[in-house]
Amino acid sequence: MGRHGMVMFLLDVSVLFAALNRTHKAHQTVTRWLASIDRHASCGLTQIGTFRLLLTPTTMHGRPMKSAAAHEMIADFTGCRRHRFVACPALSRSTVGKTNGHNAAVDDYLVQIANDAGCRLATLDRALATRWPERTLLIN
Amino acid sequence: MSMGVDELISAILRLPRADRARILDALRSADIGAANAVRDGAATYQIQRSEESMTLITLPLPDDLADRARDAGLLASKSLEEILRRALEEHYAAEPIDVAPGQERRLVRGENGYLVVEAFPGEPQITTEEVKKAWEDMEW
Numbered sequence: 001m002g003r004h005g006m007v008m009f010l011l012d013v014s015v016l017f018a019a020l021n022r023t024h025k026a027h028q029t030v031t032r033w034l035a036s037i038d039r040h041a042s043c044g045l046t047q048i049g050t051f052r053l054l055l056t057p058t059t060m061h062g063r064p065m066k067s068a069a070a071h072e073m074i075a076d077f078t079g080c081r082r083h084r085f086v087a088c089p090a091l092s093r094s095t096v097g098k099t100n101g102h103n104a105a106v107d108d109y110l111v112q113i114a115n116d117a118g119c120r121l122a123t124l125d126r127a128l129a130t131r132w133p134e135r136t137l138l139i140n
Numbered sequence: 141m142s143m144g145v146d147e148l149i150s151a152i153l154r155l156p157r158a159d160r161a162r163i164l165d166a167l168r169s170a171d172i173g174a175a176n177a178v179r180d181g182a183a184t185y186q187i188q189r190s191e192e193s194m195t196l197i198t199l200p201l202p203d204d205l206a207d208r209a210r211d212a213g214l215l216a217s218k219s220l221e222e223i224l225r226r227a228l229e230e231h232y233a234a235e236p237i238d239v240a241p242g243q244e245r246r247l248v249r250g251e252n253g254y255l256v257v258e259a260f261p262g263e264p265q266i267t268t269e270e271v272k273k274a275w276e277d278m279e280w
Contacts, residue, residue: 021257023265031251066244077255
């Protein structure tokens with residue numbers, strides 16, 4: 001059992017992208033953290049978000065991945081026995097209903113998805129972790 | 141087979157990290173005489189370190205490598221290593237380019253056992269802030 005006990009973490013896009021990409025500054029940090037926990041999760045939103053980033057020239061320094069390779073990588077990661085796929089529920093009043101501006105809307109929805117699935121949202125985004133300290137974990 | 145210097149560099153970049161290191165070792169040891177031997181003798185260039193009993197590298201090189209290199213001024217005053225290093229630096233300082241055959245990113249097994257995308261040698265790291273901006277700038 002890892003130092004976080006049996007808590008399951010929904011990996012937000014920043015974490016999933018860093019986990020899969022050795023170019024990311026936080027790749028080693030995220031890799032070590034993933035090895036320390038028991039269970040992690042993704043949802044359709046975080047998978048497609050990461051997939052799009054892998055195909056985006058700016059985030060891949062002009063050499064984006066091909067869709068088949070990006071899919072293979074995400075499928076490989078999410079196919080491990082410690083991983084679970086969680087569904088995206090309808091928007092809740094208590095999280096998305098209180099969101100502050102359009103940029104925070106998706107992040108707050110991820111917090112809701114994690115909470116509804118009994119997870120904490122793991123993120124590299126300090127602002128998001130500060131906004132939801134009880135429902136997130138900042139990896140640093 | 142005939143390859144230009146830029147194609148040789150592209151071919152080297154496609155190799156696994158350990159193979160690239162061996163080739164740089166080979167290039168470090170290469171000199172004008174060896175290149176001429178390639179031109180005069182064969183299309184295969186072998187290097188054997190005196191302190192080791194086995195042949196480390198067999199590099200199939202283009203027949204006219206020496207002529208091409210001499211025409212380009214590569215064998216005049218600079219080592220091949222210096223030329224290649226400078227070419228690689230220029231390669232990574234260049235503006236982003238579209239993916240071309242042979243420039244696809246490689247998938248490798250990471251420390252935790254899942255597939256990750258390999259960084260190119262010398263490629264700058266991407267930060268969480270850059271990823272966050274790309275995520276926020278995405279069109280839905």
